[in-house]
Amino acid sequence: MSSVIGDRIRDLRDRRGFKQQELADKIGTSRQVLSNWERGYTPVDTDGVLKLAKIFEVSTEYILHGREDNTISPAKQIALALEDDDELLAFFNELSKREDLMLLFKQVKPLKRDVIKRIIKYIKIVEDEEANE
Amino acid sequence: MGQEFQQSDLRDVKVHTVTLGEGIKGFVYVSQRNASHIFIEESLSPECTAKTLAHEIYHLKYDKLSHGIGLDKQQAESEQEADRFAANNFHRILPLFRVNAI
Numbered sequence: 001m002s003s004v005i006g007d008r009i010r011d012l013r014d015r016r017g018f019k020q021q022e023l024a025d026k027i028g029t030s031r032q033v034l035s036n037w038e039r040g041y042t043p044v045d046t047d048g049v050l051k052l053a054k055i056f057e058v059s060t061e062y063i064l065h066g067r068e069d070n071t072i073s074p075a076k077q078i079a080l081a082l083e084d085d086d087e088l089l090a091f092f093n094e095l096s097k098r099e100d101l102m103l104l105f106k107q108v109k110p111l112k113r114d115v116i117k118r119i120i121k122y123i124k125i126v127e128d129e130e131a132n133e
Numbered sequence: 134m135g136q137e138f139q140q141s142d143l144r145d146v147k148v149h150t151v152t153l154g155e156g157i158k159g160f161v162y163v164s165q166r167n168a169s170h171i172f173i174e175e176s177l178s179p180e181c182t183a184k185t186l187a188h189e190i191y192h193l194k195y196d197k198l199s200h201g202i203g204l205d206k207q208q209a210e211s212e213q214e215a216d217r218f219a220a221n222n223f224h225r226i227l228p229l230f231r232v233n234a235i
Contacts, residue, residue: 098165106157106189110156118153119153
């Protein structure tokens with residue numbers, strides 16, 4: 001049995017790079033309960049929806065119904081993926097101020113944290129090299 | 134419609150084949166010095182590489198509205214246009230790879 005709410009939870013968890021146990025700890029529940037939500041075996045309770053929305057910085061509406069306009073912005077998504085790397089985060093914050101910024105992805109599914117990091121690293125290499133030319 | 138890929142489209146574009154990872158085939162980035170860079174996942178087949186390259190070239194050449202950062206379905210319409218361009222033009226790009234591979 002699959003569940004769209006469960007799929008969204010797993011999707012958000014993947015994007016942030018959390019293991020089930022890590023996310024369960026943040027919510028204050030067990031890994032088994034979270035696993036049951038993700039697989040649609042048991043419905044997510046109200047408290048769970050509120051906590052998930054807070055942790056992922058999305059609306060409860062997004063968790064429940066998946067309305068796209070309530071998802072976090074791409075820039076925010078990238079910044080979140082870089083939160084444990086001060087140098088890359090500072091670089092990206094400067095980059096995202098550019099009014100002529102053009103950065104477009106050909107993607108087939110939501111990007112994981114390590115993929116986003118790699119992308120920003122490549123961009124930094126390009127900028128560093130051009131600055132030294 | 135009607136846009137056609139020319140070899141000269143690639144003249145000022147730097148193409149990098151790199152490890153990107155799961156879920157992404159490529160991306161396009163225009164640097165602060167206004168240099169165009171296309172990054173392509175290195176594990177793609179030649180056909181898929183050519184299609185992805187054509188898709189990104191569309192963004193660079195024709196897609197003037199797409200400044201900013203595009204993830205997911207943020208730019209759905211221009212993504213579809215880029216895919217159409219890629220489907221119509223990848224066969225023009227594919228031979229370039231075969232030449233380079235020799």
